[in-house]
Amino acid sequence: MLTLFLPLLLAASPAAADPAPRLSSAEARMAATVDAEYERSVTLLERLVNQNSGTMNLPGVTKVGAMMAEELRGLGFNVTWKPLPQTGRAGHIIATHGGAPGTRRLLLIGHLDTVFEADSPFQRFVRKGEEASGPGAGDDKGGMVVMLSALRAMQAAGTLRNANIEIVLTGDEEDSGDPIAVARADLIAAGKRADVALDFEGLAIEEGRDMGSIARRSVNDWTLTITGKSGHSSRIFSEAFGDGAANEIARIVAAFRTELPEANLTFNVGLLASGVTAAIDASGSKASAQGKSNIIPAQAVASGDFRTLSEDQTQRVRTKMTAIVARHAPGTDASISFKSGYPAMAPTAGNQALLARLNVVNRDLGLPTMPPLDPLKRGAGDISWVAADVDGLVGLGTASRGDHTPDEVVDLSTIRRQAKRAAILMSRLSAEKR
Known part of the structure; x- marks a missing residue:
């Protein structure tokens, strides 16, 4: 424009x-x-x-x-x-x-x-x-x-x-x-x-x-939540246990990086955590996780923002992000929520x-x-x-x-x-x- x-x-x-x-x-x-x-x-x-x-x-x-x-x-x-x-x-x-x-x-x-x-x-x-x-x-x-x-x-x-x-x-x-x-x-x-x-x-x-x-530009916050099956790390990537929450959140964030870019858009991951349990606190400024190296992580969370030059662009980016998250791997579940900041x-x-x-x-x-x-x-x-x-x-x-x-x-x-x-x-x- x-x-x-x-x-x-x-x-x-x-x-x-x-x-x-x-x-x-x-x-x-x-x-x-x-x-x-x-x-x-x-x-x-x-x-x-x-x-x-x-x-x-x-x-x-x-x-x-x-x-x-x-x-x-x-x-x-x-x-x-x-x-x-x-x-x-x-x-x-x-x-x-x-x-x-x-x-x-x-x-x-x-x-x-x-x-x-x-x-x-x-x-x-x-x-x-x-x-x-x-x-x-x-x-x-x-x-x-x-x-x-x-x-x-x-x-x-x-x-x-x-x-x-x-x-x-x-x-x-x-x-x-x-x-x-x-x-x-x-x-x-x-x-x-x-x-x-x-x-x-x-x-x-x-x-x-x-x-x-x-x-x-606008400011729009997003929060991504992944759940998967937990178990011994030796079973990771099997049909029974899948990729685990950590790998799946990494794949989705990588897809954002490759599929979202367009003129006047920036996208950022501010917090990311995964483990047997993982959460972002109510303030949105701290993430916590618990787990072990030999346990498949069952939970993963990430939050960040994206900035656009028009409301049409904001809606377009939201639609793309939602579609990427909907393609989550078998054995996992994924959801994304959005919070509008400045238009x-x-x-x-x-x-x-x-x-x-x-x-x-x-x-x-x-x-x-x-x-x-x-x-x-x-x-x-x-x-x-x-x-x-x-x-x-x-x-x-x-x-x-x-x-x-x-x-x-x-x-x-x-x-x-x-x-x-x-x-x-x-x-x-x-x-x-x-």
Whole structure:
């Protein structure tokens, strides 16, 4: 799909940086405001990072939500904190700004939580020039700071006044609460109300060039269970005892490897165990087995995930996997179950058109064109929950490296150009009729 739409995108986008920016007076003021408030943005980022908000640190996530709520109320947003105790997570921020009737409605997406829990040794913001390390400095506290910087620039230029904007900042993007239908109900509903969705997760950069993100792949979990006949190992492969559970699960996983591959699909085995008894615990993160070298294993279990670029591809892969498992060897039984995680965000024509619009902004700012990022290089994210209902873009936050590790470092300088891009794009989109 990406290949199909690429000629359209390139035709609608400038080929290179324009040496003569073409900004209106309001847009020039937005750009100047972002620059003038840069240190304010960095200071806010430091405050957000220094408050731990690991997904399971519910009070910490709530405190970061309160910081963001204060900033958004100062910009004229009506802010609601939506607690979600039934999902085992802290909750979400939902903020709305009413503008001119009949104009396009924008949905802005970010998240309050990080992967670094309260017991992580990685806790503090440390600045070194135009870079800073810290838990969530890029993912996604840097993104939320870009969002606020852009909105403040719009307020200064007068373009926020008439903008219809809804913001959803989830508190469990890194480890979604359960049931997921409850955990993402507010975001999905916001997507149905919106005309455009903009996700403020990290900016992708390849070979020194900013990339535009118009697609994200799905995440789907699977669990494979095999049973066979147990007995003395000397009887293995006989008609009476068959191949045993261990050999059969190995054969099925090998068949996945040879029969499933197709464009934009990845498949992984995360856990595998076999023995006289074998099981995966309720958390899904530990496997156990008991057996001996001279006993044919009667049980085998494996779990993993697969990632796709469309829901059609997801269903096709499920059907293939189910068919492979159904061909289990005589003397064994096999079953596979699936659990949907994040849906796919396909690279639609509407998403392509939005990237083309962003590239017009780049031209007018004198910045290079942003080519579309290969979706295999972007993980799953919250915008996927609204992708079926609204056109969207991903990657409007800061650039960073080492995300999800103690080596996470944010490029602070990207706050400037990302906030300018976002402010101008949002101002132009929000002035248009629905």
